[in-house]
Every structure is written in structure tokens, then in C-alpha cells.
Amino acid sequence: MPITDKLRKAVGLFVVMDEPTEETPPRLNFSEPAATPTQAPSAEMSELDRKLAEIEKRSQAIAAGATGATPPPLPQTVEQLVRQSAGPNLDEIKVSAEQTSGALLPDGKVDVQAIYAGAKLPAVTFGAEQTRELLSKLPPGLSLDMQRQMVAATLTTMGATMGASAETIVADASRKLAALAAYVTDLQKVTSERVSYAQAEIEALEARIAEQKSIIASTQQQLTTAQTQCEAEADKIDDILEFFSLDTGPSKYAAGMQPTQTPRV
Incomplete structure (x- = not known):
């Protein structure tokens, strides 16, 4: 009682x-x-x-x-x-x-x-x-x-x-x-x-934790998006470099070129 x-x-x-x-x-x-x-x-x-x-x-x-x-x-x-x-x-x-x-x-x-x-x-x-x-x-x-x-x-x-x-x-x-x-x-x-x-x-505190988790997820997504876009842009630039070089690389232009060929200017 x-x-x-x-x-x-x-x-x-x-x-x-x-x-x-x-x-x-x-x-x-x-x-x-x-x-x-x-x-x-x-x-x-x-x-x-x-x-x-x-x-x-x-x-x-x-x-x-x-x-x-x-x-x-x-x-x-x-x-x-x-x-x-x-x-x-x-x-x-x-x-x-x-x-x-x-x-x-x-x-x-x-x-x-x-x-x-x-x-x-x-x-x-x-x-x-x-x-x-x-x-x-x-x-x-x-x-x-x-x-x-x-x-x-x-x-x-x-x-x-x-x-x-x-x-x-x-x-x-x-x-x-x-x-x-x-x-x-x-x-x-x-x-x-x-x-x-x-x-x-x-x-x-839980709201702050949720906010920080959201920031982490958003930041990681931004990194992934930026990295993907930058890599795509880097491939395009690499194509330009391969076009003017004798090196054989992953560029779409490198497959048809010979090592003795003179690059086109």
C-alpha cells in the first residue's frame, strides 16, 4: 500500500x-x-x-x-x-x-x-x-x-x-x-x-543526431555525384589528350592510331 x-x-x-x-x-x-x-x-x-x-x-x-x-x-x-x-x-x-x-x-x-x-x-x-x-x-x-x-x-x-x-x-x-x-x-x-x-x-539530442546523419548522407551523396561528374568530364578531356598524342590509352581515339603516326594538329 x-x-x-x-x-x-x-x-x-x-x-x-x-x-x-x-x-x-x-x-x-x-x-x-x-x-x-x-x-x-x-x-x-x-x-x-x-x-x-x-x-x-x-x-x-x-x-x-x-x-x-x-x-x-x-x-x-x-x-x-x-x-x-x-x-x-x-x-x-x-x-x-x-x-x-x-x-x-x-x-x-x-x-x-x-x-x-x-x-x-x-x-x-x-x-x-x-x-x-x-x-x-x-x-x-x-x-x-x-x-x-x-x-x-x-x-x-x-x-x-x-x-x-x-x-x-x-x-x-x-x-x-x-x-x-x-x-x-x-x-x-x-x-x-x-x-x-x-x-x-x-x-x-536525437534531433541533432538525425540532423547530423542527414548532413553526412547529403555530403556523401554530393561527393558521389561530384566524383561521377568529374570522372565523366575527365574522360572527355582525356579523349582530347589522347587525340593529340601517340600514346595508346582508353581514349576512343587511341584505338585507330599507330605509334608512328603523327598527331593531327
Whole structure:
């Protein structure tokens, strides 16, 4: 899927991060490998059932008009969330491929950090890259619900010191996706312009080549024509010389003459 299509899909995604419960799994430690979870699948299902029961209970309280009930947070799209965070909106992110020429490394790789710098994205302490590292430390085999619970617990602990939250991470990730899309779009435009210019140059060179080939052919034809005519004229002049000489040659007059004959004057 092209990056621009990924961006179109991403801006419409709804973001909801559950608050960690009292029995939230411990947060992950970046310096130590994540421990293998001890919950059995049945315990995991029990936790999910308990959460569903809480949501159902909360919905019933709201429907009954309970004043003390706290309504669940309304889901927001990625685009809405970015607009509410500090930094540019997704449609405001622009990247010039020419000004970010350093992003294309000599070995053919792309320096994405140079692209992000070219987009002037706000700096974050804990963003998309750190979240990717965090997710890689999750124990294998966990359900998506348990993964989100563990990440939520980690972000709750880190939030006070690093200012990290699901909202800041989503905003950072979506802005970086928009920067990549903007860079590729501009690079496609620049590439198209360069290719069009090169093609025009090739066409001009091909026209010059065709012109020079025509000149060569015309010059060679002129040489052939001139040589033929000059040889014909030379034969006529040679006839004159043979007429007044005793030499026997290819002239039409030489055949009837004898070596002792005196040339006619």
C-alpha cells in the first residue's frame, strides 16, 4: 500500500486507550528483557470478562440517569487528536525533497530522521520509535487487550517524568507518517520534472543526431555525384589528350592510331 494511502487510512482511525485497572500488569523495563507472563489463557479471559462487565454496568448506570457515573471517553480520530496536540496539523506538514537531499544516502538507503527534521516536526521524549521498541519487548503470545494494558501501565508510570501518553505517541507517529508521505510525494514531483527535462534533452539530442546523419548522407551523396561528374568530364578531356598524342590509352581515339603516326594538329 502506498504511503499516501496509509496516511489516508490512518487519519480516520479512532484512538481509545483504556485506563490501567487496579490489576494492571507491571510496566516494561527497557533495560531488562520482558518476563514471560504467568497468566493462563483462562485467567486472561476472566480479566476480559470482568472488564466487559464493568463497561456494561457503567452503560446501565448512565442509561438510568446515575449522576455519579463517569461517561467513558469518546473515541477520537487520529486527525482530531493531532489537531488538539502541540505541533502542525497533518495537512500542514510539507517536506521539500530538494532541501532534504541528504535523506538519500550514497548506499541507497534513506535517512528518515533527515526527513522528519526537514518537516520540522516537534521533538518528543518518547515517540513512535521508542514505542516500537517497547512493543518489541512484550512477551510473545499476549492478546491485544493484554498488550494494551501493559503499555498503558508503562505509559502511566512514564508520563510524569517523560510526558508520554497514548495521545502524544499517536500524534508523533501520525505526523511522521505524514512527513514520509509528503517527502515521497514531493520526490515523485521532483523526479517527474527531472525525467521530463532529461527526456526533452534526449529528444533534442536525437534531433541533432538525425540532423547530423542527414548532413553526412547529403555530403556523401554530393561527393558521389561530384566524383561521377568529374570522372565523366575527365574522360572527355582525356579523349582530347589522347587525340593529340601517340600514346595508346582508353581514349576512343587511341584505338585507330599507330605509334608512328603523327598527331593531327
